[in-house]
Amino acid sequence: MFQDISGEFKLNIWHQVFPWYHEKYMKWRYPSLGDMKKNRASIKAAVEKELERRLESDTDEDDLLQYIIKTHSMKNTASSVESLTTYIQIMFFVGVLTTVGSTIALIQVVANxxxxxxxxxxxxxxxxxxxxxxxxxxxxxxxxxxxxxxxxxxxxxxxxxxxxxxxxxxxxxxxxxxxxxxxxxxxxxxxxxxxxxxxxxxxxxxxxxxxxxxxxxxxxxxxxxxxxxxxxxxxxxxxxxxxxxxxxxxxxxxxxxx
Ligand code: HEM
Structure with missing residues (x-):
């Protein structure tokens, strides 16, 4: 997913010169790009299944997903699935993509x-x-x-x-x-x-x-x-x-x- 999406994410000078343009791009254009849509769909399918499973079995797992479900009193609705998918995507970007990218850069340094x-x-x-x-x-x-x-x-x-x-x-x-x-x-x-x-x-x-x-x-x-x-x-x-x-x-x- 990261590889697909990073390839699609191309920012040019206009994004820096016009922050409003960047904002609109991130809000409307970026989510509609092919790879983003494809990857979001697979996360969403997994999230949908898992949300249903957790709500039905009344599980009390001790993880991030459960924390979000509980804090927002999520029900098995389309909007909950959308929100949960967005949370997961943000967490991946913020906590995983950054760390993986930086670690790869360092491995390159030591390998050389x-x-x-x-x-x-x-x-x-x-x-x-x-x-x-x-x-x-x-x-x-x-x-x-x-x-x-x-x-x-x-x-x-x-x-x-x-x-x-x-x-x-x-x-x-x-x-x-x-x-x-x-x-x-x-x-x-x-x-x-x-x-x-x-x-x-x-x-x-x-x-x-x-x-x-x-x-x-x-x-x-x-x-x-x-x-x-x-x-x-x-x-x-x-x-x-x-x-x-x-x-x-x-x-x-x-x-x-x-
Ligand atoms: C090498 C890995 C990472 C890098 C390079 C990185 C980089 C950054 C940067 C530059 C910001 C500031 C953005 C801004 O100025 O608005 C930020 C914010 C943030 N990072 Fe990281 N991050 C990394 C790993 C992580 C991890 C592992 C987590 C969570 C477990 C995390 C959670 C967050 C959160 C929640 C914010 C938002 C803070 C706020 O807006 O108050 N980051 N990160």
């Missing part, structure tokens, strides 16, 4: 720089060691992968280089003058500038009162994907622009970083 992967892996191993030590556990026969999964939040907090890479990857240029044109992945290590801190030099999540409230979650997810990917796969950038992944770590041993 094997030395970056090596440094991130070293950091990862050290973070696991440090967390094991902080919890006063025995390191010897530890299942390090399981430990990483279980203590992800604590371990990610120790990944200053990965956090810096995230900020550097999406920062704005031309704000500071010193070498800001240059890509320096670990520029923000020890600079008290985490990747969740918004500002005029870092607008990935917007700023001000409507700055993204999902950014902590999004960053956590992105760190998770990058961490697992570099830990478990050899990543090679192909000449075609694609990326090749080869499974690399069969066991739960400490990684031998070459």
């Amino acid at each position: 720089d094997p030395s970056l992967i090596k440094q991130l892996l070293e950091e990862q191993e050290k973070a696991i060691d440090d967390e094991i030590e902080a919890q006063q556990l025995q390191n010897d026969d530890m299942d390090r992968n399981a430990f990483l999964v279980k203590n992800a939040a604590h371990i990610y907090r120790r990944l200053a280089k990965l956090d810096s890479l995230l900020r550097e990857g999406f920062r704005q240029t031309k704000v500071e003058t010193d070498q800001m044109e240059e890509f320096k992945p670990f520029r923000f290590v020890d600079r008290q500038a985490p990747s969740t801190k918004v500002g005029s030099d870092f607008l990935l999540f917007g700023m001000g009162k409507h700055a993204c409230p999902g950014r902590w979650f999004a960053i956590h997810q992105m760190k998770g994907v990058i961490t697992c990917l570099i830990r478990n796969y050899e990543i090679t950038a192909l000449k075609s622009g694609g990326i090749e992944l080869t499974k690399r770590c069969p066991g739960n041993v400490k990684l031998d970083i070459v």
Whole structure:
């Protein structure tokens, strides 16, 4: 769906010059484009079935869909199905498309720089060691992968280089003058500038009162994907622009970083 719709979503200069034109386009034209209609129809069909099932079985599931159904006292009507479909689409755009897009961009960056992967892996191993030590556990026969999964939040907090890479990857240029044109992945290590801190030099999540409230979650997810990917796969950038992944770590041993 995202791929279809992103291809259809082409904004030109007039959208910026005339906000009223953009507003009308988004309200009327965009929803009527072919791919948008097709994808909305398949979400709607699924939503319709699920709404009916939930209302009939009087279920009390603990998820987002149920929250919306309950909060708006939805009945099995055409307008409820329409609204629920719109909610789901918005949630996909806001919470999934953004995160997936940003993560893919970062994977491209690391895939093109094997030395970056090596440094991130070293950091990862050290973070696991440090967390094991902080919890006063025995390191010897530890299942390090399981430990990483279980203590992800604590371990990610120790990944200053990965956090810096995230900020550097999406920062704005031309704000500071010193070498800001240059890509320096670990520029923000020890600079008290985490990747969740918004500002005029870092607008990935917007700023001000409507700055993204999902950014902590999004960053956590992105760190998770990058961490697992570099830990478990050899990543090679192909000449075609694609990326090749080869499974690399069969066991739960400490990684031998070459
Ligand atoms: C890398 C991933 C993400 C990026 C790049 C991103 C980016 C943004 C940006 C730029 C805004 C501000 C829009 C404005 O200025 O009006 C925003 C708002 C918002 N984001 Fe995110 N976002 C991401 C992930 C998420 C996730 C995972 C969630 C929810 C779980 C989320 C929920 C929201 C919501 C609800 C708003 C509206 C806030 C408001 O209007 O007050 N975002 N996001």
